[in-house]
Amino acid sequence: MGAWLAIDHLGLTEGGTNIIDDVSLTLAAQRTVILGPNGAGKSTLLRLIHGLLHPGSGRMHWPGVLTQAMVFQRPVMLRTTALANVIYGLKLKGHTAAESEQRARQALARVGLEQLAQRPARLLSGGEQQRVALARAWALEPQLLILDEPTASLDPASSREVERIITDIAAGARILMTTHNLGQARRLAEEIVFIDRGRVVEQTPVGQFFCLPQTGAAQRFLKEEIP
Amino acid sequence: MHEFNQPLITAWQLVAGADARLADIVFLSLRVSLSATLIACVAGMPMGALLAVGRFPGRRVLIVLFNGLMGLPPVVVGLLVYLLLSRAGPLGRFGLLFSPSAMIIAQAILVTPIVAALTRQVIADAWSEYREQLRSLGAGRTRAAATLLWDGCFSLTTAALAGFGRAIAEVGAVMIVGGNIDGVTRVMTTTIALETSKGDLPLALALGFILIALVLAINALAYALRGWAQRKWG
Amino acid sequence: MISRRLFCSALAAASVLAATASTAEERYITVSSTTSTEQSGLFGHLLPAFEKTSGIKVRVVALGTGQALDMARRGDADVVFVHDRAAEEKFVAEGFGLKRQEVMYNDFIVAGPKADPAKATGKDILEGLRRIEAAKAPFVSRGDKSGTHAAELRYWKAAGVDLDAKKGAWYRDTGSGMGPALNTAASMNAYILADRGTWLSFKNRGDLGIIVEGDTKLFNQYGVILVNPAKHPHVKQADGQKFIDWVVSDAGQKTIAEYKIGGEQLFFPNAQR
Numbered sequence: 001m002g003a004w005l006a007i008d009h010l011g012l013t014e015g016g017t018n019i020i021d022d023v024s025l026t027l028a029a030q031r032t033v034i035l036g037p038n039g040a041g042k043s044t045l046l047r048l049i050h051g052l053l054h055p056g057s058g059r060m061h062w063p064g065v066l067t068q069a070m071v072f073q074r075p076v077m078l079r080t081t082a083l084a085n086v087i088y089g090l091k092l093k094g095h096t097a098a099e100s101e102q103r104a105r106q107a108l109a110r111v112g113l114e115q116l117a118q119r120p121a122r123l124l125s126g127g128e129q130q131r132v133a134l135a136r137a138w139a140l141e142p143q144l145l146i147l148d149e150p151t152a153s154l155d156p157a158s159s160r161e162v163e164r165i166i167t168d169i170a171a172g173a174r175i176l177m178t179t180h181n182l183g184q185a186r187r188l189a190e191e192i193v194f195i196d197r198g199r200v201v202e203q204t205p206v207g208q209f210f211c212l213p214q215t216g217a218a219q220r221f222l223k224e225e226i227p
Numbered sequence: 228m229h230e231f232n233q234p235l236i237t238a239w240q241l242v243a244g245a246d247a248r249l250a251d252i253v254f255l256s257l258r259v260s261l262s263a264t265l266i267a268c269v270a271g272m273p274m275g276a277l278l279a280v281g282r283f284p285g286r287r288v289l290i291v292l293f294n295g296l297m298g299l300p301p302v303v304v305g306l307l308v309y310l311l312l313s314r315a316g317p318l319g320r321f322g323l324l325f326s327p328s329a330m331i332i333a334q335a336i337l338v339t340p341i342v343a344a345l346t347r348q349v350i351a352d353a354w355s356e357y358r359e360q361l362r363s364l365g366a367g368r369t370r371a372a373a374t375l376l377w378d379g380c381f382s383l384t385t386a387a388l389a390g391f392g393r394a395i396a397e398v399g400a401v402m403i404v405g406g407n408i409d410g411v412t413r414v415m416t417t418t419i420a421l422e423t424s425k426g427d428l429p430l431a432l433a434l435g436f437i438l439i440a441l442v443l444a445i446n447a448l449a450y451a452l453r454g455w456a457q458r459k460w461g
Numbered sequence: 462m463i464s465r466r467l468f469c470s471a472l473a474a475a476s477v478l479a480a481t482a483s484t485a486e487e488r489y490i491t492v493s494s495t496t497s498t499e500q501s502g503l504f505g506h507l508l509p510a511f512e513k514t515s516g517i518k519v520r521v522v523a524l525g526t527g528q529a530l531d532m533a534r535r536g537d538a539d540v541v542f543v544h545d546r547a548a549e550e551k552f553v554a555e556g557f558g559l560k561r562q563e564v565m566y567n568d569f570i571v572a573g574p575k576a577d578p579a580k581a582t583g584k585d586i587l588e589g590l591r592r593i594e595a596a597k598a599p600f601v602s603r604g605d606k607s608g609t610h611a612a613e614l615r616y617w618k619a620a621g622v623d624l625d626a627k628k629g630a631w632y633r634d635t636g637s638g639m640g641p642a643l644n645t646a647a648s649m650n651a652y653i654l655a656d657r658g659t660w661l662s663f664k665n666r667g668d669l670g671i672i673v674e675g676d677t678k679l680f681n682q683y684g685v686i687l688v689n690p691a692k693h694p695h696v697k698q699a700d701g702q703k704f705i706d707w708v709v710s711d712a713g714q715k716t717i718a719e720y721k722i723g724g725e726q727l728f729f730p731n732a733q734r
Contacts, residue, residue, distance in 0.1 A: 047359075050363065052359055052362060052363065069363065069364075070359075070363040072359060072360060072363075076356065076357055076359075076360035076361075077461075078374070078378050079378050079379075079460040079461060080378075080460065088364065088374075089364045089365075092364055092365045092366055092370070093365065120459065120460045120461050121461070122460060122461025123460075123461045136364075140364075313535045313536070313537050314535055314536030314537050314693060314695065315534075315535040315536055315537075316535075319536070320695075322695070324537055325491060325520065325522060325537070406520075406522035406523075407522070407523070408520045408521060408522060409504075409505075409521065411520055421500075423640075423641075423644070424496075424500070424637075424638055424639075424640030424641045424644070425500050425640045425659075425662065425663065425664070426640060426643060426644060426647075426663040426664040426665030426666070427664050427665075428664075428665055
């Protein structure tokens with residue numbers, strides 16, 4: 001498959017520091033995971049790609065316009081039912097009330113939450129809320145799903161559940177995510193992009209990254225992180 | 228303390244005896260101040276939400292302005308509305324002066340900045356939590372403001388209450404635009420002022436206690452409502 | 462979601478109801494008058510009698526005489542009922558009022574500390590005021606362009622006291638209505654000129670008692686004037702005139718005379734027909 005995004009000398013400075021420092025990157029894999037130490041700029045890069053932040057310098061080039069959806073580390077639920085939360089995004093997209101409800105129910109079923117459709121979303125457990133967030137994003141049928149440490153706040157069982165869902169979504173959409181969980185990265189990624197202090201240090205297929213990291217920074221990172 | 232015993236007893240007797248004139252005065256006070264607060268919410272909450280969420284030139288000036296207008300002196304508002312509604316004034320032909328409608332208008336003007344400024348605060352806090360997700364889903368600023376208002380409607384009762392508290396407690400505006408006409412525009416605060424000026428301090432104090440009790444009751448109700456909403460929706 | 466929708470619609474319905482619920486289209490006139498007629502309780506006694514015979518409700522806005530006349534100049538009243546002859550005649554001369562008619566009079570008294578440090582007790586108002594000024598005893602003035610205030614200034618002038626020159630800390634200009642001024646005098650133990658009506662119904666006298674009364678100069682004339690429809694076409698001329706006609710009629714005059722506090726008559730009808 002061809003590249004779906006070409007990033008050209010992207011930069012973002014805040015308060016004197018280069019959070020993103022001259023990043024040039026071509027993304028072509030179906031499932032890309034961005035790794036790096038804390039403060040490396042992973043979340044910032046995701047937000048730049050999604051359009052939530054604007055770069056100070058550089059450009060992004062999208063060969064084909066991709067519809068995007070994003071899931072955050074902490075699920076943000078409106079004070080209403082799980083179903084209504086999913087419907088909200090669909091309505092925004094322009095679907096009718098009837099269509100929205102039907103698609104929302106399907107999305108909730110795909111993440112295994114059809115029984116909880118009428119429950120107040122904020123009263124659900126952390127894992128359930130994140131699944132609602134995934135359903136909400138998935139219902140929009142995005143071509144690119146961006147996830148910022150989606151299981152960081154979850155227990156292991158919920159994390160596995162979320163990984164299963166991401167794998168399902170990956171069958172029909174490109175995945176771009178960050179995580180601190182190296183085992184998760186190994187399980188989900190095709191390609192690893194390793195970032196350190198705002199710069200891209202390595203970009204390699206997943207197997208190669210874990211077995212034979214090229215750079216010193218990557219090697220140190222792998223030694224210190226607990227998989 | 229002895230000073231307060233008799234007024235407390237009087238207050239209780241007035242309420243227990245269901246004094247008809249007292250009932251009229253209390254209902255009028257509630258009607259005027261609740262109507263004014265509702266108008267202030269309809270006008271002020273969207274303004275507050277847009278100020279919190281929006282980005283447009285002059286936004287900061289408006290925020291400072293609304294915060295400042297929270298301290299509008301009621302008597303000044305009363306005077307301005309009086310000049311507007313007087314027969315000799317621009318809106319004179321509606322004949323609104325010295326009617327409950329005039330009082331509602333004056334209090335609505337007084338209270339709208341309070342509701343708007345406090346709403347802005349509440350929505351701004353919510354915005355920092357929801358901003359990225361709402362923008363990710365494609366909500367424009369107006370849509371986001373509407374969503375946050377609807378989502379936070381129970382927590383906005385604080386803003387509405389603050390406005391209501393200001394309205395029901397003020398005397399300067401309603402005295403001037405209402406004229407304190409017996410049976411028509413006499414509310415609790417103007418009655419207290421009148422009885423004080425007639426030297427009937429125990430009665431004035433008794434009415435004061437009733438007014439305080441009323442405000443406390445409404446606050447308690449709103450508190451219970453917020454608690455229920457919190458338990459229900461999270 | 463449903464409960465929230467219900468909550469909001471209930472609120473909306475309630476607000477529409479509240480805002481539009483008005484006192485049913487009733488027949489009324491607006492009378493601007495003074496605080497002394499309102500606070501003495503006269504209107505509470507007089508107006509129901511008129512409303513009963515005519516079916517017209519009277520809405521009284523009680524202010525000071527100056528403010529009452531100003532309000533009428535703006536067209537915000539149909540009838541004025543005040544007690545300052547000079548100001549009333551000026552009002553008519555300016556074309557804002559149709560005709561001035563006398564209705565009743567009451568009298569002023571000087572109230573003061575029962576101990577009477579200025580030794581002003583007696584029947585002579587001018588002498589009493591001179592003694593108060595000589596003793597520099599605290600004196601509370603309304604200072605609010607009311608009929609009472611205007612009368613007070615006339616008495617000082619007639620007594621030969623030049624207030625501008627003699628004013629000192631003893632003269633307290635409060636800028637307030639009769640009741641609040643009495644409150645102030647009671648708490649300061651000061652002398653004060655008051656109309657008998659408000660004095661009799663005033664409950665917070667403290668240590669004050671009547672010091673000067675009975676001087677014919679203290680008589681205080683009330684007049685009633687219809688606001689000129691030529692200046693303000695919306696004025697309720699017919700109903701306003703009915704009120705005036707009734708007040709100066711035998712029935713109205715009798716009702717005025719009947720009003721008593723503690724067995725004492727407050728207002729003495731003297732309309733000329």
